[in-house]
Amino acid sequence: xxxxxxxxxxxxxxxxxxxxxxxxxxxxxxxxxxxxxxxxxxxxxxxxxxxxxxxxxxxxxxxxxxxxxxxxxxxxxxxxxxxxxxxxxxxxxxxxxxxxxxxxxxxxxxxxxxxxxxxxxxxxxxxxxxxxxxxxxxxxxxxxxxxxxxxxxxxxxxxxxxxxxxxxxxxxxxxxxxxxxxxxxxxxxxxxxxxxxxxxxxxxxxxxxxxxxxxxxxxxxxxxxxxxxxxxxxxxxxxxxxxxxxxxxxxxxxxxxxxxxxxxxxxxxxxxxxxxxxxxxxxxxxxxxxxxxxxxxxxxxxxxxxxxxxxxxxxxxxxxxxxxxxxxxxxxxxxxxxxxxxxxxxxxxxxxxxxxxxxxxxxxx
Amino acid sequence: xxxxxxxxxxxxxxxxxxxxxxxxxxxxxxxxxxxxxxxxxxxxxxxxxxxxxxxxxxxxxxxxxxxxxxxxxxxxxxxxxxxxxxxxxxxxxxxxxxxxxxxxxxxxxxxxxxxxxxxxxxxxxxxxxxxxxxxxxxxxxxxxxxxxxxxxxxxxxxxxxxxxxxxxxxxxxxxxxxxxxxxxxxxxxxxxxxxxxxxxxxxxxxxxxxxxxxxxxxxxxxxxxxxxxxxxxxxxxxxxxxxxxxxxxxxxxxxxxxxxxxxxxxxxxxxx
Numbered sequence: 001x002x003x004x005x006x007x008x009x010x011x012x013x014x015x016x017x018x019x020x021x022x023x024x025x026x027x028x029x030x031x032x033x034x035x036x037x038x039x040x041x042x043x044x045x046x047x048x049x050x051x052x053x054x055x056x057x058x059x060x061x062x063x064x065x066x067x068x069x070x071x072x073x074x075x076x077x078x079x080x081x082x083x084x085x086x087x088x089x090x091x092x093x094x095x096x097x098x099x100x101x102x103x104x105x106x107x108x109x110x111x112x113x114x115x116x117x118x119x120x121x122x123x124x125x126x127x128x129x130x131x132x133x134x135x136x137x138x139x140x141x142x143x144x145x146x147x148x149x150x151x152x153x154x155x156x157x158x159x160x161x162x163x164x165x166x167x168x169x170x171x172x173x174x175x176x177x178x179x180x181x182x183x184x185x186x187x188x189x190x191x192x193x194x195x196x197x198x199x200x201x202x203x204x205x206x207x208x209x210x211x212x213x214x215x216x217x218x219x220x221x222x223x224x225x226x227x228x229x230x231x232x233x234x235x236x237x238x239x240x241x242x243x244x245x246x247x248x249x250x251x252x253x254x255x256x257x258x259x260x261x262x263x264x265x266x267x268x269x270x271x272x273x274x275x276x277x278x279x280x281x282x283x284x285x286x287x288x289x290x291x292x293x294x295x296x297x298x299x300x301x302x303x304x305x306x307x308x309x310x311x312x313x314x315x316x317x318x319x320x321x322x323x324x325x326x327x328x329x330x331x332x333x334x335x336x337x338x339x340x341x342x343x344x345x346x347x348x349x350x351x352x353x354x355x356x357x358x359x360x361x362x363x364x365x
Numbered sequence: 366x367x368x369x370x371x372x373x374x375x376x377x378x379x380x381x382x383x384x385x386x387x388x389x390x391x392x393x394x395x396x397x398x399x400x401x402x403x404x405x406x407x408x409x410x411x412x413x414x415x416x417x418x419x420x421x422x423x424x425x426x427x428x429x430x431x432x433x434x435x436x437x438x439x440x441x442x443x444x445x446x447x448x449x450x451x452x453x454x455x456x457x458x459x460x461x462x463x464x465x466x467x468x469x470x471x472x473x474x475x476x477x478x479x480x481x482x483x484x485x486x487x488x489x490x491x492x493x494x495x496x497x498x499x500x501x502x503x504x505x506x507x508x509x510x511x512x513x514x515x516x517x518x519x520x521x522x523x524x525x526x527x528x529x530x531x532x533x534x535x536x537x538x539x540x541x542x543x544x545x546x547x548x549x550x551x552x553x554x555x556x557x558x559x560x561x562x563x564x565x566x567x568x569x570x571x572x573x574x575x576x577x578x579x580x581x582x583x584x585x586x587x588x589x590x591x592x593x594x595x596x597x598x599x600x601x602x603x604x605x606x607x608x609x610x611x612x613x614x615x616x617x618x619x620x621x622x623x624x625x626x627x628x629x630x631x632x633x634x635x636x637x
Contacts, residue, residue, distance in 0.1 A: 031624040038617070042426035059584065067601045071417075071585075095583040096597065109483030109492075110500045110582040227600060256602075 055089040058292055059111055059280070063118040063185070063272070064227060065247055067096035069308040077304060078295050082288070090288065098225050099185045106131055106277065113289050115275045116146060118185040120339045123273050137275050141297045147310040148269040149246040150327055151186075151193045153262040154233065161239045165264045166197055170214025175238035178219045179229040181347060186226030186270070190242040191351050192333065192342055193268040200266035200329045213355050234258065244270065249309035249323055266329035269311065397615060401608035412609040417585045421594035422613060428502070428590060429570040432509040433563045439510075440517025440562060441555070445547075447518075448525040463515045473511050474579025477504065500582030505590065508576035513566045520562030521555060528554055564625055568618050 062070060075092045082090050095102070095110075099118035106112050107129040117123050123144070126132045137144030155163050161174055169176050179187035194215050198208035221237040223229040226244065233241040240262075251257040274296055281289050295301055302312040306321045318324055336342040383391070401409060412418060447459055465473065479485050482499045483492045491497070498504045528551065536546040552559075574592040581588040583597065591610055598607035 027627065031627075034620065034624060038426060038621075039430060042423045042430065045420075045423065059587075064600055067597070068603075091586065093584045093587045095585060095589070097583065097600065105582060108478055109488075109497075110584075111497075251602075 055091045056285075056288055057091045057093050058289060059113045060092060060094045060115065061102045061106065061110065061112040062094065062096045062116040063099035063102060064096050064225075065118075065244065065250075066116055066272075067094075068250075069304065069310070070094065070096075073304045073308065074296075074301055077300055078292055081295065081300070082291065090292075098227075100183065111280050112277055113281050113285065114293060115277065117273045117275060118270065119188060120144075120271070120273050120333070121188065121343060122185065123275050124339065126275065131277065131279070132275065133278075136278070137273055140274055140276070140293065142313045144273045144275070145271040145313055146274045146296050147302070147305040147312060148271050148332075149244045149310050150263075150269050150330060151190055151242060151267050152245045152248065152325070153264060154241040154243055154248055154259050155262055156239060156259055159260055159262065163240055163262055165262070166194055166211060166215065166267075169194075169218060169240055169242075170211055171218075174218050174240060175220040176215055176218045177221045177223075177229055177233045177238035177241045178216075179226045179243075180222045180224055181351065183224045184226055184229075186244060188343075188347055189268055189270045191347055192336065193242070193264070195346055195350065196268065196331060196336060197264060197266040197329075200331055209350065209354070212351065213358060216351075216355050216359060245311075245325070246309040252323070253309075261325060263325040263327055265327070266331065267327055269330055269332050271332060272310075394615065397608050397611045400604055401612035404605050408605070409609050412606050413613065415606075417589070418594060418606070418610055420586050421589050421591045421610065424502070424589065425571055425591035425614075426617075428505055428509055429567045431506055432513055432570040433567040435506075436510055436513055436517045436566050437559065437563050440514060440566075441521050441559065443514075444518050444522035444525055445551075448522055449530075462518060465512055466515045470512055470573065470575025471579060474508055474576035477508055477511065477576070477580050481507070499580050500584070500588065502588060504580040505577055505588055508580045509570045509573055512573055512576050513569045516565040516569055517562040520565060521558045524555055524558040525551070560625060564622065567621070571614060571618060 060070070070092075071094070075094075079090050079092075082088060095105075099122050102112075102115060103117065103122040103125050106115060106126060120137075123132070123137055124135065127135055153163060153166070153169070155161065161168070161171075163169065163174065168174065178190065181187040181191055191212070195208050195212045198211050199205065203211075221229070221232050223232050226247070229241065230243065230247065232238075241259075245261070248257060248259075248261055274293060276289065276293055297313070299314070299317070302314050302317050303320065306312050306317050309321070309323070311318050311324065333339055333342055336346065404412070413422075443462060447455060447462075478499055480487055481491070481504065482488045483497065485499075488497075488499065498507060532550050532554075533546055536550045541549070572592060573590070574596065577590055578593055578596070581590065581593060583589055583593050585594075585597075589597070591614055595607045595610050595614075598604075598610070
């Protein structure tokens with residue numbers, strides 16, 4: 001102890017008598033201060049005392065175009081409602097990427113409690129992989145469908161090719177940009193639309209096949225996802241793009257849309273599925289997760305979807321958005337017997353096995 | 366050193382260098398800042414003060430600090446053993462520890478998932494115990510340790526290889542034990558290498574994407590690092606937001622590199 005005292009005092013005296021080299025000191029201290037400051041900044045929220053009261057969390061995975069709407073509107077609305085009801089604060093831990101990617105992540109074991117997928121096929125993959133014991137989403141309201149959006153045609157400004165419907169996409173000289181059905185969920189919806197819309201308007205199976213083939217003969221560019229194919233279209237490829245109405249509307253509201261929407265006489269409504277992963281939900285979490293899932297079908301949430309360009313499952317609410325176009329003969333995948341039928345019959349049986357071979361190497365890349 | 370005249374100010378070679386670097390390096394870097402600044406300063410501040418952007422930056426910095434510390438120690442240890450000891454399989458081990466540079470980071474992420482993930486080789490035994498390193502900060506750290514391991518080694522090992530054993534032997538003869546030898550003889554010589562190794566590790570960790578995207582689960586406010594945040598924002602079409610965070614990362618790296626470069630230069634000047 002005494003020893004230490006002597007040591008410290010001598011050190012202090014030496015320090016005091018030393019001529020301080022200020023520039024040197026500053027130059028040495030600056031990086032230390034900077035790194036130290038950076039470190040303090042980084043750990044700040046985790047320091048004891050700084051951290052706020054413990055909050056409950058919900059872990060949600062969703063497909064990409066949902067991100068903005070969920071973060072900006074749906075989550076805050078539920079947080080307010082839950083706090084008003086129980087006094088508890090809820091925080092959302094969320095991740096948004098392509099529906100197929102989200103599905104793969106869940107198969108690999110990410111701790112998702114709730115997921116929203118862009119097509120039921122992905123949900124069915126979860127059942128096959130054993131992540132879900134059965135198609136449990138079908139017990140939810142509307143068979144698990146939380147909102148919809150129709151597939152439309154986006155054309156260049158002033159529609160120079162005078163495209164009015166899918167049939168016009170089969171004309172010679174029209175270039176179509178299409179997402180790749182091997183990877184993109186949106187492309188699968190588009191295929192059903194290109195084929196079945198003919199039959200909805202009274203055409204035969206042969207005429208439907210001819211339209212699907214005609215569109216695909218005109219495909220000039222493909223990309224892995226609906227998002228990527230948009231980028232291709234915007235960078236000048238092709239005359240027409242088949243995509244989600246919601247995406248185009250949200251671009252229009254942000255003032256970023258360069259092109260026009262063409263509403264087909266008949267087209268499919270994509271249906272987005274809510275999946276609840278019971279195996280990732282702790283028993284004490286059930287009240288919160290169940291309340292949130294129920295909230296997704298509440299009028300509040302459904303109105304938010306309409307505001308953001310999705311169509312509500314409650315048809316009456318859709319009148320609130322004047323930008324929604326009119327589609328005289330809409331259909332859904334259930335008109336085709338659900339994805340369990342439509343995937344093997346149309347996507348695999350017709351498109352992959354009959355259309356693709358006819359294109360040879362001259363058509364789609 | 367003082368005898369030679371101050372290097373005369375040449376114009377042509379630097380100008381040539383800058384011209385070549387312009388399209389390769391400088392203009393792309395500039396584009397980040399142009400797009401980040403599109404919404405003006407208030408917009409930039411607003412973007413950066415979002416909780417998820419703040420979290421992503423903090424989380425990235427913490428992981429980078431953690432990675433630098435752990436790999437700083439591990440890498441130095443590995444370099445010491447590989448440089449000072451002769452044993453069978455040394456050459457092979459030397460090649461193996463440098464492999465992470467060549468393996469695509471996505472593959473690193475996948476293999477970590479297949480090892481530690483809930484359905485992985487080891488993970489399936491850990492999962493019932495409630496231990497889940499993947500899709501958690503621990504998983505991100507594991508991925509970064511793997512990916513950045515060779516940087517520390519690469520910076521330290523050459524210095525150790527150069528360091529003559531006579532210094533160490535001299536230390537032993539005057540009664541220094543192994544630790545003292547390391548602390549007072551080897552460590553001071555290593556300073557420069559350690560610095561640049563830590564720096565490279567830190568910077569690399571700050572920008573790591575491929576492995577992180579696989580193992581983190583990309584959860585906002587929980588495991589989303591800054592590069593993942595940038596990618597998510599880019600995918601969602603928020604180019605300004607993405608570039609705002611990218612600009613902060615670039616600026617942080619720049620300042621750290623600048624300052625540490627000055628420090629190492631001073632050390633070298635004093636040493637010589």
